[in-house]
Amino acid sequence: MDPATLARIGNLELVARWVVEGFLAGLHRSPQLGVSTDFAEHRPYAPGDDIRHVDWRVFGRTERTYLKTYEAETNTSFTVLLDVSASMQYGHGGITKLAYAKLLAATLVWFSRRQRDRVGLVTFSGDLVEIVPPAARHLPHILHVLERATARGTGSLARPLLKVAQSQQRRGIFVLVSDLYEPAADVARALAPLTGAGHDVIVIQLLDAAEQTFPFEDATTFRDLESGARLPVSPAKVRERYLAAMAAHLAAMRTALSRSRVDYSLVDTSQPLDRVLFDYLLRREFLRTAV
Amino acid sequence: MPLLTPLFLLGLAAVAVPLLVHLVQKERRDPTAFPSLMFLDRTPAPIASRRHLRDPLLLLLRALAVIALVLAFARPVFGRIGVTGGVDQRRREVVVLLDRSFSMRIGERWPRATSSVDSVIRTLAPGDRMTLAAFDRRANALTPATADVTVLRAALGALTLTDEGTRLAPAMAVAQQRLAASDAPRRVLVVVSDFQRSGWDLTNEARMPAGTEVVPVDVAGLSPVSDRAVRAVDVRRDRNVEGPPRMIVSARVGNSGAAQRGVTARLEIGGRVLEERTVDLPADGSAAVTFSAVPVPPDPVPARVTLGADALPGDDAHHVLLQQAPALAVLMIAAREGPYLSPALRIGDAPRFEITTRTPAGVTAADLVGRRVVILADGAFPTGIGATALRRFVEEGGGLITALADQANPRTWPSAASVLLPGAIRSVTDRAGDRGGVLGALDQRHPALALLAGPRAGDLAAARFDRYRAIDTTSGVLARFDDGAAALTEHAVGRGRVLTFASSLDGSWNDLPRQPAFLPLMQQLAQYAATWRDAPRSYGIGTSIRPGDVASAAPMRAVTRWVATAPSGTRTTVGGDDAPAALELTEAGVHELRPGGSPGARPILVAANIAAAELDFAAFDVARLTAALTGPAATAPGTESPREEESLTDREARQSSWWYLLLAAALLLVAESVVAWRAGTRAPVLE
Numbered sequence: 001m002d003p004a005t006l007a008r009i010g011n012l013e014l015v016a017r018w019v020v021e022g023f024l025a026g027l028h029r030s031p032q033l034g035v036s037t038d039f040a041e042h043r044p045y046a047p048g049d050d051i052r053h054v055d056w057r058v059f060g061r062t063e064r065t066y067l068k069t070y071e072a073e074t075n076t077s078f079t080v081l082l083d084v085s086a087s088m089q090y091g092h093g094g095i096t097k098l099a100y101a102k103l104l105a106a107t108l109v110w111f112s113r114r115q116r117d118r119v120g121l122v123t124f125s126g127d128l129v130e131i132v133p134p135a136a137r138h139l140p141h142i143l144h145v146l147e148r149a150t151a152r153g154t155g156s157l158a159r160p161l162l163k164v165a166q167s168q169q170r171r172g173i174f175v176l177v178s179d180l181y182e183p184a185a186d187v188a189r190a191l192a193p194l195t196g197a198g199h200d201v202i203v204i205q206l207l208d209a210a211e212q213t214f215p216f217e218d219a220t221t222f223r224d225l226e227s228g229a230r231l232p233v234s235p236a237k238v239r240e241r242y243l244a245a246m247a248a249h250l251a252a253m254r255t256a257l258s259r260s261r262v263d264y265s266l267v268d269t270s271q272p273l274d275r276v277l278f279d280y281l282l283r284r285e286f287l288r289t290a291v
Numbered sequence: 292m293p294l295l296t297p298l299f300l301l302g303l304a305a306v307a308v309p310l311l312v313h314l315v316q317k318e319r320r321d322p323t324a325f326p327s328l329m330f331l332d333r334t335p336a337p338i339a340s341r342r343h344l345r346d347p348l349l350l351l352l353r354a355l356a357v358i359a360l361v362l363a364f365a366r367p368v369f370g371r372i373g374v375t376g377g378v379d380q381r382r383r384e385v386v387v388l389l390d391r392s393f394s395m396r397i398g399e400r401w402p403r404a405t406s407s408v409d410s411v412i413r414t415l416a417p418g419d420r421m422t423l424a425a426f427d428r429r430a431n432a433l434t435p436a437t438a439d440v441t442v443l444r445a446a447l448g449a450l451t452l453t454d455e456g457t458r459l460a461p462a463m464a465v466a467q468q469r470l471a472a473s474d475a476p477r478r479v480l481v482v483v484s485d486f487q488r489s490g491w492d493l494t495n496e497a498r499m500p501a502g503t504e505v506v507p508v509d510v511a512g513l514s515p516v517s518d519r520a521v522r523a524v525d526v527r528r529d530r531n532v533e534g535p536p537r538m539i540v541s542a543r544v545g546n547s548g549a550a551q552r553g554v555t556a557r558l559e560i561g562g563r564v565l566e567e568r569t570v571d572l573p574a575d576g577s578a579a580v581t582f583s584a585v586p587v588p589p590d591p592v593p594a595r596v597t598l599g600a601d602a603l604p605g606d607d608a609h610h611v612l613l614q615q616a617p618a619l620a621v622l623m624i625a626a627r628e629g630p631y632l633s634p635a636l637r638i639g640d641a642p643r644f645e646i647t648t649r650t651p652a653g654v655t656a657a658d659l660v661g662r663r664v665v666i667l668a669d670g671a672f673p674t675g676i677g678a679t680a681l682r683r684f685v686e687e688g689g690g691l692i693t694a695l696a697d698q699a700n701p702r703t704w705p706s707a708a709s710v711l712l713p714g715a716i717r718s719v720t721d722r723a724g725d726r727g728g729v730l731g732a733l734d735q736r737h738p739a740l741a742l743l744a745g746p747r748a749g750d751l752a753a754a755r756f757d758r759y760r761a762i763d764t765t766s767g768v769l770a771r772f773d774d775g776a777a778a779l780t781e782h783a784v785g786r787g788r789v790l791t792f793a794s795s796l797d798g799s800w801n802d803l804p805r806q807p808a809f810l811p812l813m814q815q816l817a818q819y820a821a822t823w824r825d826a827p828r829s830y831g832i833g834t835s836i837r838p839g840d841v842a843s844a845a846p847m848r849a850v851t852r853w854v855a856t857a858p859s860g861t862r863t864t865v866g867g868d869d870a871p872a873a874l875e876l877t878e879a880g881v882h883e884l885r886p887g888g889s890p891g892a893r894p895i896l897v898a899a900n901i902a903a904a905e906l907d908f909a910a911f912d913v914a915r916l917t918a919a920l921t922g923p924a925a926t927a928p929g930t931e932s933p934r935e936e937e938s939l940t941d942r943e944a945r946q947s948s949w950w951y952l953l954l955a956a957a958l959l960l961v962a963e964s965v966v967a968w969r970a971g972t973r974a975p976v977l978e
Binding site for chain 2: 045049051052054055056057059065087088090097171179181198200208211216219220221222223224225226227229230231232233234237238241242245246249261275
């Protein structure tokens with residue numbers, strides 16, 4: 001699934017459903033992956049059930065074991081933190097980072113909702129832009145917000161992430177999608193309020209292939225998408241230094257986030273979405289086989 | 292006149308560039324938008340004056356210069372040069388990496404691959420040296436760097452396919468080592484593989500030495516893979532029946548290629564076909580097939596789900612072991628049995644807890660036999676066992692969980708058992724007056740508490756503790772109360788683990804047992820103290836297992852030397868001083884493990900299957916490989932046949948005609964400058 005082609009479809013709901021359902025159809029997974037749809041009731045415990053779903057309070061009152069699967073399966077809050085700063089508008093190939101990030105966010109949200117998680121979305125630049133709090137029924141709202149999200153402003157993680165952390169009442173999963181043009185130590189510091197509160201934080205650094213290979217040839221003026229600053233650059237002269245600096249930045253990011261026990265992955269906008277979803281699930285250990 | 296890189300002839304279009312540059316006179320003024328300038332330095336472009344074309348001679352000189360440059364890059368090859376003539380100044384160090392993983396069994400991939408390697412061997416010129424390395428999940432150099440084609444062909448001929456998965460990184464490390472150690476002027480890396488996407492695990496460290504030519508040879512071909520495979524087998528307990536437990540076996544059957552209807556899947560247990568089911572497989576998808584419930588055998592029995600053979604038979608069967616889940620034996624010691632702890636452990640069957648309850652005075656050392664964990668539920672010392680026996684039990688690997696409740700008077704603990712306490716036990720802290728204490732910190736990274744870290748896990752923050760005992764310890768604290776006092780500690784005694792909880796587990800000093808998280812917490816603590824591991828029903832090929840870890844019976848866990856029999860009959864010694872400590876599973880099927888010197892003993896069975904990732908036949912773009920190995924600035928050759936690539940390269944390298952063409956281009960440019968200068972003195976026109 002070519003991301004540029006998917007982006008042209010323009011209907012996030014359709015794309016997200018297509019990617020997730022298509023991905024799951026071809027998934028090499030255990031028959032146990034996923035859960036039964038019998039969520040909305042208490043039912044007697046039977047050997048083989050997950051003991052984490054036993055309603056222990058009911059046992060205390062009745063000395064009988066019941067499963068409270070409905071509550072357990074809808075208890076997780078899954079929130080995508082989407083960077084919509086101006087740098088996300090960049091796209092050297094057929095798709096901008098923001099367009100790709102929208103597709104990725106829609107796919108992850110759709111997948112999480114399919115798992116009956118409560119889903120939410122936060123878009124931010126230097127500050128919070130839009131917030132859709134996690135809820136079971138917020139999927140259409142999230143897709144709507146994603147569709148009209150535009151890149152603007154100067155990006156910064158610290159302020160919006162602190163606000164997000166302060167507003168959370170319960171622990172959940174947060175997926176940060178950003179190009180992370182900040183020093184790695186700053187990024188780790190910005191994530192600290194979330195990780196410190198016990199949230200499960202996943203960081204997906206999204207870059208265009210041109211940002212990693214710097215394929216430019218002509219000497220020209222480069223304009224910073226966020227600050228508007230201009231810089232005359234001769235690519236042939238700076239390419240080596242640029243690539244080294246970018247590699248060091250990525251390595252530092254990986255190290256810093258690993259130390260913070262944050263799940264980090266680097267994605268470029270040419271990667272198929274199902275591949276990213278596969279990698280994400282593999283890292284989250286949702287793809288355990290039955291062996 | 293053949294050209295080594297004929298595509299560069301497209302550069303002849305550049306003949307028009309001089310005209311365009313001078314006539315259009317368009318300077319690019321639109322800035323290039325870029326996400327961030329944080330990694331860029333200011334490098335102003337040199338400003339050079341250019342002149343308008345006024346003299347046709349200038350055009351001619353510039354056009355000729357461009358043509359010479361283009362031809363130089365196209366690297367023409369003139370005439371025939373014998374490969375054996377003269378001293379070879381362009382000798383090569385060639386490393387060939389040959390994929391022999393399971394997926395290479397598909398269709399004609401393996402014959403194609405060996406034929407490609409043979410082609411490379413044939414193109415070796417005098418002075419060239421070649422290393423043949425095979426890789427799957429690991430990589431082995433089969434030959435030293437040699438010019439002896441007999442050695443290379445013998446190594447190639449002896450090479451066989453394996454059932455293992457694919458990993459590129461080890462192979463690239465072998466190649467990098469060989470190429471970096473070579474002083475040959477040219478280095479060539481030939482990778483012969485089907486380039487499975489799941490095998491991509493390269494990092495920046497996989498970069499080859501500068502100037503290395505990377506030649507990927509993709510043997511997968513363009514025709515789509517047609518294969519069906521049993522990708523996974525799940526065994527779960529039948530919850531709908533009373534009486535003796537029964538198991539339901541279900542399998543996920545994957546299909547690569549066109550849809551197939553009426554595919555037969557068989558369940559075999561102990562070598563007998565118990566049931567056949569048909570399943571319709573969607574195109575490039577998968578379907579589940581579930582068999583009827585079968586009784587749970589008392590001892591492990593090999594079972595497998597098979598499909599009819601297809602072009603790739605190795606993945607048409609999936610092996611598992613059917614067995615009753617082993618029980619974790621717990622000895623609970625308390626003056627009176629509380630209403631929560633035993634029920635919390637008895638619920639569930641993953642694992643099943645087998646609980647024996649005794650009083651501190653009534654328990655004997657014989658009760659320790661076969662137990663994995665002892666729980667002192669109210670903290671009273673088990674005088675019936677005695678300090679020495681309890682200490683020996685823990686030192687030999689047993690687990691001990693102590694709740695320092697009302698009976699936990701440290702003065703009643705004999706000095707010989709003091710090692711079983713985490714430190715000095717102080718007085719009771721009573722916090723009933725301030726609504727009770729709460730847990731202030733939990734080390735959720737610790738395996739004993741890791742289950743509380745998940746978003747779906749319960750939360751212990753709501754539990755209120757009216758009373759608890761202060762523990763004088765500074766290390767091994769897994770949880771603390773909000774006043775900083777240790778709530779849960781761990782320390783090791785010999786090979787055993789000791790967990791000490793500073794309050795009660797029966798609800799008398801706190802409401803912890805009434806919290807939803809109590810049940811999984813206690814089960815997890817008991818499993819952790821017992822060093823309990825769930826034995827998987829099967830392993831992926833490439834997994835290393837320690838026989839002692841898969842043995843469920845205590846006497847077998849003490850065996851140090853084993854003999855493993857693979858499905859093919861190959862025997863391997865595992866353990867002891869002169870053999871590896873772990874068995875690496877390299878064949879699909881059921882492996883047998885017997886204690887060394889006891890060939891008639893009942894074996895421990897281990898089922899192994901093709902790794903799931905190896906059954907994902909999707910490939911990555913080979914251009915990614917060349918880019919990753921040579922860096923972004925290097926020229927990555929295509930996927931040409933290595934033989935043709937090499938012969939043309941040899942000839943062109945000997946002639947080095949590109950050098951003369953570059954020289955000609957330089958002379959033409961000098962001439963152009965002179966003419967332009969003379970023309971400029973007549974009528975200079977600056978941009």
